[in-house]
Amino acid sequence: MELTQLQKQLSDHVRDPEANPGPADIERRRLDIYRDLFFNTVDGFLCTAFPVTRKLHSDENWRALVRDFMRRHQCASPYFVQLAEEFLEYLNGERDGTAADPPFLIELAHYEWVELALDISTETLPPARPRGQGELPAAVEVSPLAWSLAYQFPVHRIGPEFQPQEADGQPTFLLVYRNREDEVGFIEINAATARLLALLDENAGEIDACIDLLAAEMGVASSAVRGFANELLDQWLSQDILI
Template sequence: MNNFQHVQRELTQFIRNPDASSGVPGIEGRRLAIYRDLFFNNINGFLSNGFPVCRSLYSDSDWDSMVRDFMIRHQCASPYFLKIAEEFLEYLQHQRSGIDVDPPFLAELAHYEWVELALDVAVDELPSAVEPPSDILDARWRLSSLAWPLAYGFPVHQISRDNRPAEVTGDITYIVVYRNRADSVEFLEINAVTARLLALFDDASSHNAYGVLKGIAAELGVEPEAVVGFGRELVAQLVGLDILIVAES
């Protein structure tokens, strides 16, 4: 290792974990502190803005300790700031555990907040809207690439500083987070049947909406007519929200 690489390594070690590093010989402590604070404050600010609900659950000192632990433990694979949130999520899911101040829903809540950012910056674009047929069930629809059906053990969309569930209840929370044609990221709480409906529309081999509803009826063991009524209204709602878009012929 040449001298320049040695200095680089010592500098990065100091920036990551200043308490365990003596700094870089020959570089003034005041200058090192500027780099230390600059990196920490930038990463801290980005994470605080990207995960505002998670941030609200911690005291300043506990949050700062977690950000520092992230910098020490996690090796980021991307140099882009927009990827920091994804790297932080990776850290929470695989490298952070057994910390008393962490709520049991931390990883799920962070994932839910990350999805909003990921959809906001996604490069995909929705196709132009089309006039639906007189009977919406006659058309073939597919799940938008900007609509992500999710399932959580905690009601992540309801968590706040004053609402912190202590344990899972056994009920699955189904949510679809989506970006519409106004480029607004929204969420819709759904049930298990609607989640299954969206999964079927995400299958490239699915047929028209009526065929999808027939498939659900078969899975539920009921006659198709039993689901067509509410299914028509549901499909119309999902199309109106840009969650379902017209399938290519």
């Protein structure tokens, strides 16, 4: 029990040194080194995972954000590669928010996390099947490494020179994917394109049926969208967005 209490005092101090002085029988110099080492490790990983988010914060505000994360959030995973996802959970559920938080903070952080999540995913794709130029199979499958995303802010354009304070009237649709060469790509798409991808996912990838459904939802004849859709599907197959 004494060891458990000592560990609790030490961890409380590491998380929130201002509110918790730490074990009295540990030399202050050693305690400071360990506390700073732990903070700098978490800080460094979050800076790498969320580079744009970091750039938009002053040093003082960023350190306060990292400290608040360490103080409030109980990580469920011991793996550092999952720390970015833990940070997202904190932003969504435990962050009270301050005047320093931009209105797009959660969406921007999610967008930055997606690249890391796809990069470290253990999902694999089957070998590509040979096909002629423009030749489409009867059915396809949406790659598990292709994510269709919708945001209220244009997160892919946000940076130090562009920080919108109000959401756009229309959602921003983005398609993020990892191909067979393990390269992560980003494509801005429109609502119709996002809907076609969703229909393929919902209807076993039956191309003709999905094109007919998309045309019906748009209130046009299938012939009006078939050429555009076939060209898009051919491109997606080449990019490993479809398999």
